[in-house]
Amino acid sequence: MNTDEISSKTDDLTEALCQRIRAGDLHAEATLVARLQSGLRLVAHRASRGDFELTHDVCQEALVIILQRLRTTGLENPAALAAFAAQTARNLVMGMRRKAQRQRTGTDAEAIESAADPRPAAYEQLAAGTIRPILNRLLAELPGDRDRTVLVRFYLQEDNKSDICRDLNLSDLGFNQVIFRARNRLRQLLVEAGFQKHDFLDWEGCP
């Protein structure tokens, strides 16, 4: 199957889902939520410049809006559902920002900032507390320092893959294997820690 055929099949699936939702099928709604959730979080995460709290709220709100629209009027072009979802999430981020700005009083913002508690917000502490032991365990399990260096340079220092491969004398395949293994292990550890597969960014929802 070529990419056009795959794309056409995806469009057909989306159209069928939209029709089922319009007909009141609750399973179809659940399927749609599972399909869109990760993508919506990524959209909201970028639009909110990495604000995880806002990302969480926007994702929920966007799903409500999308489902309401599909239950009632539907979309003129169901194949454009992804674009509609993305734009909904971006608009929500902008709307929430504007709302927050309107709620500001005339108090000197700089003074508030300097007096603010410098510690991370509670949700950030919770998220950090959840993810740290998982990542520490993953890093401790790595077979060697080279894998650790690859992960640190690729994910933390954002070095180019080609630079890392050259410096560590790693082939393209070797690099991909390190990333693939680490990603799979992280997924496994997150699931073991109580995350659902669709909840990887939603650390607040973790037990």
Added chain:
Amino acid sequence: MTAVLRMPPDEATVAAYLSHKLPTEQADAFEIYCLEHPQFARKVELDLTFKRGLREIGLRNLQPGPSTRFWPRPALAASVAAVAACGLLLVVGPRWRDSLVVYRSATEVPSALRTDTHFGVTLVHLRGAQPPHRIVAPGRNGVLELRLYPDASPGRQGYSARIAYDSMVRSRSVILTQLRADSAGYIEMYLPLSEVADRTLKITLSPDPDPSGSPPPAFLLQIVTSGG
């Protein structure tokens, strides 16, 4: 109108997206692809989780694996070696800066830093009180390779290093564990000049439990740039 991606974005594109280096139009197209391909989106989320998690842990706290290429497996005692408390200096830096990053091996140093100035300093611990070692760096770009000779007993190899540095607010420190001396007895570490220039550092090396109970060797460094 957002462009449409027909093929799954490659690792480089994913990395660029997560680093906010993709142009807006490409990033929009990337997100549409994610919304249409939930499995791919979850993979991207995992990468984002990885990035955020590593940032939370902080580079300085990352532990090497149980068997290492650059640092051999340390003795169990080394992993629990307590870092001796040491006096901190409070020479206030010119402005607030984030926490200090120290690299344990040359391969950990980001390539962008490696292409700039690289200069090395070797220090030998002398018994008794010492004035600060004043190091004149050629600039603020590049990396300082520090080789420390801890004046340790023969056969002693595993160390922890506590690097205390100044800040506007409070004394702060970085702890590096499971450091190994090379065959000549030196311990090496790499410090970005942009972060250590015009700062005063105190590096205290704590060896594996020492039966003699002698105080850990310490190095006092003052790093200034040739321009200032």
